[in-house]
Amino acid sequence: MPCSNAIEKQQTKACGLCCTLLEDFGVKIGGTEILRDVNLHIHCGELLALVGPNGAGKTTLLKAILGEIPHTGWLRFLDASNCQARKPIVGYVPQKIDFAAGAPVSVLDLFSAALSARPVCLGHSRRMQERTEACLLRVRADHLLKRRLSDLSGGELQRVLLALALEPKPDLLLMDEPVSGIDVQGREMFYEIVSDLRRNYDLSIILVSHDLALVSQYAERVVLLNKTVICDGTPGDVFSDGRINLVYGPLYMERAEGKLSYAKRGGGAIA
Numbered sequence: 001m002p003c004s005n006a007i008e009k010q011q012t013k014a015c016g017l018c019c020t021l022l023e024d025f026g027v028k029i030g031g032t033e034i035l036r037d038v039n040l041h042i043h044c045g046e047l048l049a050l051v052g053p054n055g056a057g058k059t060t061l062l063k064a065i066l067g068e069i070p071h072t073g074w075l076r077f078l079d080a081s082n083c084q085a086r087k088p089i090v091g092y093v094p095q096k097i098d099f100a101a102g103a104p105v106s107v108l109d110l111f112s113a114a115l116s117a118r119p120v121c122l123g124h125s126r127r128m129q130e131r132t133e134a135c136l137l138r139v140r141a142d143h144l145l146k147r148r149l150s151d152l153s154g155g156e157l158q159r160v161l162l163a164l165a166l167e168p169k170p171d172l173l174l175m176d177e178p179v180s181g182i183d184v185q186g187r188e189m190f191y192e193i194v195s196d197l198r199r200n201y202d203l204s205i206i207l208v209s210h211d212l213a214l215v216s217q218y219a220e221r222v223v224l225l226n227k228t229v230i231c232d233g234t235p236g237d238v239f240s241d242g243r244i245n246l247v248y249g250p251l252y253m254e255r256a257e258g259k260l261s262y263a264k265r266g267g268g269a270i271a
């Protein structure tokens with residue numbers, strides 16, 4: 001069955017090489033129910049934006065998919081013949097990483113440490129350097145190869161983390177507010193790169209974001225989460241649904257260069 005970008009809620013059949021199904025998915029932490037009855041089918045090649053108020057459970061959902069915290073219900077990855085796929089590769093782009101300011105760690109050091117068993121203090125092999133350059137090229141960041149992490153701008157660092165999450169190529173890419181706190185140009189560039197990657201690699205992506213304006217431009221599907229799925233549809237469907245106003249207050253809509261976008265009154269991202 002060919003991959004479809006159309007939204008087919010609760011479709012249980014596989015849609016492509018590796019699609020992700022959450023069925024009756026729930027998380028309890030210390031006896032408190034954080035997520036309940038989450039049912040989602042993330043299609044191949046789909047950019048799904050997960051939005052919701054603070055404390056809605058968005059990060060918890062990503063952590064549970066990553067296997068960092070236990071869950072109830074089912075998480076299944078299906079291949080094209082609707083069978084359980086091999087163990088999928090899940091990439092993750094965090095909101096930020098912590099490293100000592102001024103630490104002499106270069107982008108190449110980061111890739112070497114993450115992708116090879118060779119101690120970084122022994123220097124880099126030519127193969128690792130070429131592999132890292134190829135990874136960085138995917139996110140328009142090959143010029144950053146030898147730069148220190150502490151010298152990168154917020155947007156550059158997030159592109160580097162994206163490049164790392166794409167090696168090896170994941171079946172599912174999870175991103176948790178990857179561009180919060182980054183300037184508008186950096187955010188737009190990041191979203192453009194993610195859109196290109198999604199198309200070129202048929203990647204399934206779950207992106208947590210509070211930036212409704214960018215989400216409405218780049219995501220093809222939006223899920224409003226608040227402990228469970230409240231609304232699921234196109235950006236137009238979800239952002240015009242009265243239930244989103246209960247979370248974010250009234251949104252306004254504008255059309256620029258033929259694209260419709262939504263934002264909170266007063267502008268800016270919603271936090």
Ligand SMILES: Nc1ncnc2c1ncn2[C@@H]1O[C@H](COP(=O)(O)OP(=O)(O)OP(=O)(O)O)[C@@H](O)[C@H]1O
Nearest residue numbers: 029030032034052053054055056057058059060061
């Ligand atoms: N380890 C934990 N122990 C107890 N409660 C937790 C733990 N982790 C998360 N929670 C609670 O789970 C709820 C969901 O948190 P989560 O971080 O998933 O929300 P979120 O939607 O990502 O919020 P935000 O938009 O503010 O980042 C919150 O009430 C939070 O306090």
